[in-house]
Amino acid sequence: MIDLKALQNDFDSIASKLQKKNVDSELLSALKEQALALKTQKAVLEKLQAEQNAKSKLFPQYQKEGKDIASLKAELAENKQAIAIEQDKARELEAALSDIALNVPNIPDSDVPAGLDEDDNIEIKKVLDIPTFSFTPKEHWDFEELDFIDFERGVKLSKSRFCVLKNDAARIERALINYMLDFNRARGFAEVSVPYIVNRDSLMATGQLPKFEDDLFKIEGEELFLIPTAEVPLTNLYRDEILKEEELPIMMTSFTACFRKEAGSAGRDTRGMIRQHQFGKVELVSITKPQDSDKIFQEMVACASDLLASLGLAHRQVLLCGGDLGFGAAKTIDLEVWLPGQNRYREISSVSNTRDFQARRALIRYKDGKKNVLVNTLNGSSLAVGRCLIAIIENYQKEDGTIAVPEVLKPYLS
RNA sequence: CGGGAGAUGGCAGAGCGGUUGAAUGCACUGGUCUUGAAAACCAGCGAGGGUCAUACCUCCGGGAGUUCGAAUCUCCCUCUCCCGGCCA
Incomplete structure (x- = not known):
């Protein structure tokens, strides 16, 4: 949630920043007006309440003195x-306010470029050269003879966009997970294992709800959902808590399966395992003091990028433009790995700073002297495991149709 | 899934329906003392809103109710713990 107090004081600057995210300034005016209306209404209500409280306290005294009550x-x-009447009015205003407020995206940082979609993102760095092949490299689904990925049976078990990994693909996946967690741990991220099912409050706090319920798998008959990313449980670990200054920064890494309905992606990447309803991901989440979050952000990007490089995978870092930025993000850098089969870069990691957007929803604060201050939360895929597996298959393929293994994974495969 | 107990400040744990945002202990912070530390003693110490700052309002799991007045009474929900069953 954005800071409503700041919105009242700094309307123009916030409105212009949010224009980068295509947020209608009328909506913001409405939000500002609602906030003001609520404040006014509360003053009316509180005056009556003060009177009621004060006079109620007279009773014991009156009774003692035998006065008429x-x-x-x-x-x-x-x-x-x-x-009661004013109370109802206040509640209505409150509901209307949070209806708007919870659906307004985060304010982009000032260095986020303007733009509509991914075509306007800015490449900021290339890491490693694109590999060259003496033959035409295949796409990752073209290795039937290796009996790696079974798409048909995945569909039989569940539905489309599910698949089954077998043999060396399954082993490499497991090796990747272990390798990534070890790599992150060496960079100072504490390993955590979390639930894959979370409640509504948790998803509200990180911003998936109320706006994106259609993208989530819900458990029937319960107010519980499958996590779309480990960011949700990891960040919510500290929901409603006031942290000590010396506890910060908190840096965590976790492997989880992630579940997404991908409601808006019909027709995209229907072939292969680029876009699945279930995929493995090793995640990074940090909780920092506001003044430290830029530094930690860079560390997280470097961590993911170095990890890819250590696997010998060519990639580039891309700064997302306003239009491509996610709901809760103030700034995001994507890592796109080179896929020779597709002859293009594809997103494999995404690191975001949400500033205090999630912290305000989740009420995560720390004690700064006497004051309680909202923390900054950051999240980033260390790497999407499935896409990383694809990248290895496509980049390490040999002319005879077999796959080599990245040097760093070998100890994990013995 | 069946039976029982409970939900109060960072933790532990009191709280006849009335000036209790809440005793007490621990923890924490500041001070005295000490060469330093510990101990002891003194003081402070929940959160949100609101205000220049006060006032003031809200919050004792959540919601509804009784009452002039509810942490305290009633109802519903949720969650936690213990016992039994089932189970990785």
Whole structure:
């Protein structure tokens, strides 16, 4: 959630920043007006409440002194009605306010480029040269003879966009997970294992709800959902907590399966395992003081990028433009790995700084002296395991149709 | 899934329906003392809103109700713990 106080004081600057994310300034005016209306209404209500409280306290005294309490009683009964009416008004305003506020995306950082979609993203760095092949490299689904990925049976078990990994593909996946977790741990991220099912409050806090319920798998009959990313449980670990300054920064890494309905992606990447309803991902999440989050952000990008490089995978770093930025992100850098079969770069990791957007929703704060200050939360894929496997298959393929293995994974495959 | 107990401040743990945002202990912070530390003693110490700052309002799991007044009474929900069953 954006800072409503700041919105009232700094309307123009926030509105212009949010234009980069294509947020209608009328919506923001409405939000500002709602906030003001609520404040006004609360003043009315609180005045009545103060009166009620003060006069109620007179009763014991009156009784002791043997004064008449009947008229006081009647007066307060009347005031009580008035309070109920104003209370209802305040609640309505509150509901209307949070209806808007929870659906307004985060404010982009000032160095986020303007732009509509991914075509306007800015490449900021290339790492490793694109490999050359003496033959035409195949796409990752063209290795039937290796009995690696079974798409048909995945569909039989579940539905489309599920698949089964077998033999060396399954082993490499497991090796990758272990390798990534070890790599991240060496960079200072504490390993955590979390639930794959979370409640509504958790998804509200990280921003998947209320707006994106259609993208989530919900457990029937329960107010519980399959996680779309480990970012949700990891960040929510500290929901409603006030941290000590010396606990920060908190840096965590976790492997989980992730579940996404991908409701809006019909027709995209229907072939292969680029876009699945279930995929493995090793995630990084950090919780920092506001003044440290830029530094940690860079560390997280470097961690993911170095990890890819250590696997010998050519990739580039891309700074997302406003239009391509996610709902909760103030700034995002994507890592795109080179896929020789597709002859293009594809997203394999995404690191975002949400500033205090999630912290405000999740009420994660730390004690700065006497004051409680909202933390900054950051998240990033270390790497999407499935896509990483694809990248290895395509980049390490040999002319005879077999696959080599990245040097660093060998210890994990013995 | 069946039976029982409970939900209060960072933790532990009190709280006749009335000036209790809440005793007490621990933890924490500041001070005295000490060469330093410990101990002891003194003081402070929940959160949100609101205000220049006060006032003031809200919050004792969540919601509804009784009452002039509820942490305290009633109802519903949720969650936690213990016992039994089932189970990786």
